[in-house]
Amino acid sequence: MDDSANLSPQIEQAFGPQGLGILTVKGVPGYPALRRRLLLLAERLAALPADITQRLEDPDSLWNIGWSRGREALADGQLDVHKASFYANPLLDCPDADAIAAARFPSYCRPNLWPDEELPELRAAFRDLGVLIISVGLLLAGHCDRYAAARAAALLANPEGHTLGKADAGAEGDWCGWHRDHGSLTGLTAALFVRRGQEVAAPDARAGLHVRDRGGRVVRAALPADHLAFQMGEAMQVQSGGLLQATPHCVRAAGGPSAAGVARNAFAVFMQPRWDEPLEAPAGAAAEQVGIPRWRPGLTFGEFAELTVRDYYQPAAPAKEDVTG
Template identity: 25%
Template sequence: MERAQAETATVMQPYELSYSDLVLLSSPPSSPSSSSEAELQRLDSIRRSVMEALGPAGPGLLCVRDVAEASALRRKLLPLSRRLALLDPERRRRILQAHQLGTDVPKKDPYRSVSSFAMQLRYAQGAELAQSKAISNMNSLDSEMDNLNLDITMEFQDKEFDHLGFFFKKLGSLMMELGLGLARICDGAIGGHELEQSLVESCAAKGRLIHYHSRAENLVLKQDGRRLGSKQGIAKQKKVDDHAFCNGREPQPIPQKKTNGGEGKSCGSNSNLWQQWHYDYGIFTVLTAPMFLSPAFPPELNSDRETSVASVEEGPYPDGLTYLQILNPIRNGILTVKTSPESFIIQVGEAANVLSRGKLRSSLHCVRRPPKVDNVSRETFVVFLQPAWSKTLSLSDYPMDQLSYPEVATDNICLTEQKRTQLIDEIQKTVPPLFLRLKDGMTFAEFSRETTKQYYGGSGLQSNRLSDL
């Protein structure tokens, strides 16, 4: 399956929206005399391009570039995810507690492929304040960074965690503003204020700093687990609902299916996917472009494990790709996203799909391990923008043909197309379609619970199948 997926994937460069244009398009309309006809036409063209990228025929995502100071924050925050994931558990607990962060790292699971660290991020005073501070925050960030007097180079010492909470909140606030701005642009094109109001009414978003473990790291964790005698604990451990952290909700233990071997392993532990195929079920998911880290020295030179954890360096993207993949059944293909390390990626979630009455398209996606690269980890920071848990989702005026997967024609296609079609069909069998999870009048909380149940519950489609994809 790994080779088939690699052969059928196509590189895609998403539509790029500059930050300055996002601010212009999401600001209150100015008087006609203040803008030239050419400028108005340019902005109208950009608005159409945004809706095409996020609409039913598009990939369901776009990129935002040229966000001031984002690069410095990204370089400061993202490497900390690997450091936290591989720290001694007790030391990690103290650091996270000091910065009011939570974690879903299973203490006795060396087979985990992903570790994440979460914080609730609150909107300051609604959309008006977020909009008015969009530029002022950017201008003040530079002086705040100077006051911290931190060297921009990657130094892994205890003091590197001193400003973990600051970087987390600052970058998270910036990304929330990007999501609010995009919601206003979409509302303007669709009509009304449904998306923006739904975000503001939720009062908060969930930020997650995510580390995707390299295969080499997993070997070290397994060896440590054996030395600590935790093998028995691993076998007894309940499987964690990892779909929850993909969508910003705190994971909970879920019932484990029985397997022939009698031992439940974490979903995807031996998979070529870091993160399994799924939809985000919020409104927007805002992600930093990923960072790939590799050891600065050959492993055999690092006899001390703490030194090995610390001695890493940022490397180029493997094959120049982010290894975020999306499925576009309308165009009958799997697309691997290619974008600049300095940009942000914004994906449409299923709640936006419903609230926009099908005008926006949620993207089915996964994160794939680069083939034949065992010693590279992947770091990213994600902010999940969701409606309030009590928000009611209505299917009135929603195009019913979008509730299930479109049929993919199989007649008169070449062998390569046939492989692609078979792969798409196999992926869709592991992801429950929207109409099975969403009933008219459900609250967002009910939709979230039903979605998680159908992905990972006792009879969930992904409980055992996804490790084979």
């Protein structure tokens, strides 16, 4: 991605009022090999004994560091037991936060937890792919900034000129229910499907990542294996005054006999402001333009994020169902 190029037409096509809310980048050097390297490790991570994964849990971070399974609440209030997640900061093993910030924002200031003895390859594979995705995301964020700045005057002059999207609940999102990410940008890999350690084809053409555009149309986002995808988060929606809107999305589970024993492995990098950074809309932007009910002027990103995280996570007994994706 050329930082000097004018990508406003592509930003408009992907994230503008008529856009689907997702953009892909191809031709990133080294990406295909790093993607495969990490996603093949996911099955081994999920197969670690329960006493090891329990050691990798961090309830103080509301399960935003380390192992998380059966902790996220879906739109209907049920706990999501159909997938397992592993969270870490690919840039810093221990964020630079004082004791007050660490206590106030534990979801972002807790140290990473790694299974170094049981799966020593994971740390480097996770970091290498995460850093690459962030480097591309930073370039994209710069293009989004320039697009938003160029459109800001027109947006403020015509506050009814766009339609706010809705992330309605839906029964079809049975691996990961309908939601919006609350950061700035989310970088996504295409999923890799594995059965007994071997890569296999996607078992169900109707399953996978689905997004909803501003008109309410639901589309399956079929990502090529060598493409990086990026979605907008709510922080970017606030900071653009609603011009760039967070992408409602879900992951639908595969069905049918061919899906038996197949794991869906994917990697997402959530890029966001620092926890102490004010989360402000452009001057003159009205709350209805911003379109995020949890946001109000004066919040830092950390405060906004904690409001969000506590809606998704709650203490619960460990889930007992098998991991299917």
